[in-house]
Structure formats: structure tokens, C-alpha cells
Amino acid sequence: MVLGENSGEVSVSVEDSGCGIGPEDIEGVFGKFRGIAQKGFGIGLYLVKHFVESHRGRVYCQSELGKGTRFTIVLKKGVSHLPADAVPVRDGASPADHGLLGELVDGAEAGEKEEVAIVLTEDGKTADEVITGKKSLLLIDDEEEIGRYLDHLFRDRYLLYRASNGEDGWKLAQQVMPDLVISDVRMQGMDGVELCNKIKRSEALGHIPVILLTGETATEARLRGIEGGADDYITKPFDKDLLRAKVETVLRNRDQLRRFFFDSITLKETAIKVPAEYQEFLRRCIEVVEGNLDTEEFTTRKFAQAMGISRSGLYQKVKSISGQSLNAFIRSIRLRRAAVLMLKDNMNVNQAAFQVGIGDARYFREQFVKLFGMTPSEYIKKYRPAFNGELNIIKG
Template sequence: MNVKNDKENETGKPTLIIADDHLEILDFIADDLSESYTTLKAINGQEILDLLAQHTVQLIISDVMMPIMDGFELCRIIKSDVEFSHIPIILLTAKNTLQSKIKGLEEGADAYIEKPFSVAHLQAQIHSLLANRNKVREFFVSSPLAHINTMAHNKADEIFLEKLNQLIQEHIADPELDVEKLAQMMYMSRPTLYRKIKAISDLTPNDLINISRLKKAAELLSLGQYKIFEIAYMVGYNSQTHFGRNFQKQFGITPSEYIEQQKSKNK
């Protein structure tokens, strides 16, 4: 099992991999972005994969035409790998044909920028991709009825989140449900599951389990068929008081207030 090197995350900056076989271009882009991001450099797709095995990465910028493994093949591999499919990829290319753009997007690229390009344009694209993901995460966490799939940005992540959510829902009444049990049921190592959930949601697996409990509780509260203490036990809490505190902390409203809010909406 590879051990992730997260020293670069201590800076508080998102970590990017930049790949181009033209070293002058590679150094220029890396230098320009280094003020806002931790930058790792590669000269082909295989080196990117090697870096991914050692570092936690938030975004990849890759040239299309590279030796050993080009940007298209790299994109296809990353977007089909459950451990890395969540990472946004910006492809850079001198090819300005529509066919080339379509191929890049079909392989799963999140953005496509033609050379020569403005560095300001590249910076804006990076900021937009990372900011949009943060907005989606915040919406999921703060909205009682937002589904976990709102955080999926591609089919591989959607499949992963669907399976994860199904297992959590099946065992939601179990107060002992934790990352260890979830990793076993997902047939993943604990570190791999932890990294994947953290990368998609910015939550630990146990935090995600707890939020899923509270979201299920919100769904049950909105039905108006159960008492609050019954719902607390149905979603794995041993204490109604503990449940109520967590619910209010997560959604800014008590379970009782939430019931009244839902009644008002349904009138």
C-alpha cells in the first residue's frame, strides 16, 4: 500500500499536478501558479500516475501530446479509477480542432484550453473548478434533503457514492457503524476509503455517516409519522438529546422546529 505524502497540504494550498514535455512551458506554468497552489511537475501521463500514488492532489493540468502516455489516455485511466476519478482535469493542447476537443471531453476532461493560452484564463478555470466543488459540498452538508449524488461530477463517482449511500442506509440503525465496517463492506482498504470520501466531500467517513443519519432523520421527520425519539433510534442514536443537539448543530434548526417548518411548507 502506498503511503500518501501530505506535507504539501500543511501549507493550506490546494495541490496541483502540471504535466508538459516542454520543460520551459512546464516551469513557466508551475512558477506562475506556485503562489496560490502547491505544484508538482511531470513530463508525461505515467509520471502523473506515479505522483498520484504519493500525494493527495486536488487538480491536474496536462498537455495532450506527451510521450509514453498522452493526456487522452491519462484522462481515461484516471476517470475510470475509483480512487482518483473525482480529481478535475484540465487538458492543454495546440490542437484547436473540434474533434480534438470532443475527444478530450469524452475521455472525461473537465476543461479544455487551447495553446497558446492566457495564464489568467488558466487561473480562472482552476479557481472555477475548485470553487464549484466547494459549493456543491457545502450545499450537501447544509441542506437536510440534499442527496449524496449531488457531489458526483462523473459516472465513476456517482456509482461509488450510490454504493456507499446504499450501505449506510442499510445499516443506519446500527450505532456502531463506522469507517472500519464501511471499508469492509465497500471492499476497500480503510486509508483508500478515507481518502476518497475526504476528497469528494471534504468530510471524514465518520462525519459522512453522521450527516447521513441526520439527513435520514430529516426525511423521516418530514413524513410526520414518527415521534422524534423513535426517529433518533431509527437512525442509530441512543439518546434523543444527543440526536437533537447534532441535528441543530448540522442544520441550524431543532427537530421540532424542522417538523413545524415542513408542516408550513405542505399547507
């Protein structure tokens, strides 16, 4: 750790001597990742950035592949730069006198093991709006009464965002990347069908499911919604239990997609049925990564080029299917290939690791255990006798 100071600022730098971060990935290390109930998705760096910027500071990353990474936090001295309603901790005050620290202390004294709900007042957001296991819904309706009703239906179970027209809904969808969109069809300007069509054509947003609401009952109107790419279509006045059930079903289907990915990547037989387009996308991803196992510096940018899609578009689609970042996704496929080599070609652990481009045997074992739930040696002992050269035959 390195501490620095000048007349107006203080800085703290921490660095390691690890593998480093590629220049194409540095811009995303502070990003807000979904699926945080999973492990290893980098939510810590997002929170660092959030808190530092809330205090009008800055944080940045410097890295070089093969040499290591440095993170630096810079904060201004004093309190004059803080918002007028910010309350600094007074000299001699106990932690409980400060809202944020007080809640942490209360939780620690109570011996709580769960996350403490921290209120973040600087931008009016609660902790659940910064980090939460809840799925997020974007509600779009130009009728205030309907908007409030939808808010009432879903506020307890989901993280909600609201927009009052299609244009604002489109902008907000790009900003918050919701897990599902519920939109009225008849709105001034961009209507719900146009919005749905625009979302579905977007590389970055195309994976987001959309449910359309309408007062029209004609078959043509419903057909127009479905042709626009809507995942479901509900006629007003709608039954609240039906709408809730449809939302839960659509989101559950997304979770099944991730289960299908996991079963496929860990070579387990799966009875889960997913659309052919996702099966083909996963097959193509595996094909591209396995075709570049010997390629030095196979970056996420090169991965995107080989898939014929923009890097941001590939990131969003991979994230929606697997819950993983691109680098973690590539690593999973490498480990999958190593598992096949150990079973099919009778390679030992070190040979398989080297063959898939992972030179550090210890790192290979650690990541293998995370993915398969057992060491490579245990995996070989358990499955090699039964393996017949085909994928998706191992019974979990």
C-alpha cells in the same frame, strides 16, 4: 496520561473511555484530510504524526469499540538520532532562539488569533505544504520552460506539485491527491490523454478534474482529449487569463458539488445543478445507509460492499463530494433521516434518535446542531407545520 521510560526511549500515552474506533478505521486516523477549512476532519492527528516522525519517533493508536481509545507517542532520548542539520534547544536558551518555538512565541505576544506560519526545515517543507486552505494543483509537462511558466502563473494562489512526464505524474497524483491536474498532451512515454484516462478510471483518483494542454488544433485531437475524460482542453499557446479562469471554474464547480450535497442532506431546496451521476450516487448512498439503520455494526467496509466499490474508492468519492470522512458521511445521512422522521412521522427527539441508531440523546443533539444549525426541538417547531412528506421542500 501515562508516562513511561526505558534506557533509550520515553513514552506518553493518553486514553479515553469513549465509544472507541473500529479496527477498519484505525489505519486512517492519522491520515491527511483535505478540506481543512471545515471543522472536524482530523487534521490534528495528522500533524501529531508529522511532528513525531520528524523527530524520528513513532505514534500509534489502540482502540476497542465500546471501551475507549489510547494514543501513544514514543520518542528516543538524546539527539544522536536526529538529522545532522537539526538544531536542538540548548539548556537556558529562550524559546525565541529556536525557530519553531520562536515563531509561536512571536505570534502569542502579538495577540494573533490566526494560524502562525511555521517553517518546517526537516524535510524542506513550509507549513503551507503541511496544512493549508489552498487548493492543490499537479502540473505535468516535459518542457521545463512551460513548467516554470505554469508555476509562475499559479504559485501565489495554489499549492503546487510538478512532474516532468506522465509516469511520474501518475505516481505523484496517487501520493498527493491534488484538487486538479493540468497536463500536457504530447509527452514521451505515457502521454496526457493516457494519463487522464488512467486517472478517470481509477477508483481512488477518478473524482479529480483534469485540464489538458496541447499544441494540436485539429478537432480529432481535441475530441481524443475529451473522450479520455478531460474536464477541459486548452490549445497552446494559451492565454494566461483564460487558463486561470478555467482552473477557477473547474474548482468552483467542485465546491458547488459539496454545496449540493449539503443542501440535499439538510433537506433544503437547491437551485444548484450537478451532473446526474453525482445525484444518482448520493441517492444510492442515502438508500444504502437508510436501509441499514437497524443493522448493528454497519461499518464503512459494509457500506463499500453494498455500494459495489472498494473502501478506498468510496472514501475518495465521498470525500470529493461532501468533504467528509465515511463515518461522518454516514452520520449525516442518519441525522437526515431523523429529521424526516420528526417532521413526517411526528416522532419526538429521543424516538427519532433511537430509530436511526444513535442511542446517546446528548450526542444526537450535538451532531444535529452541527449539521442543521439548530436544536432538534427548534427544527421541529420551525418546519413541522410546513412539511408535506416530500424531500427538498424546506426553504433555508
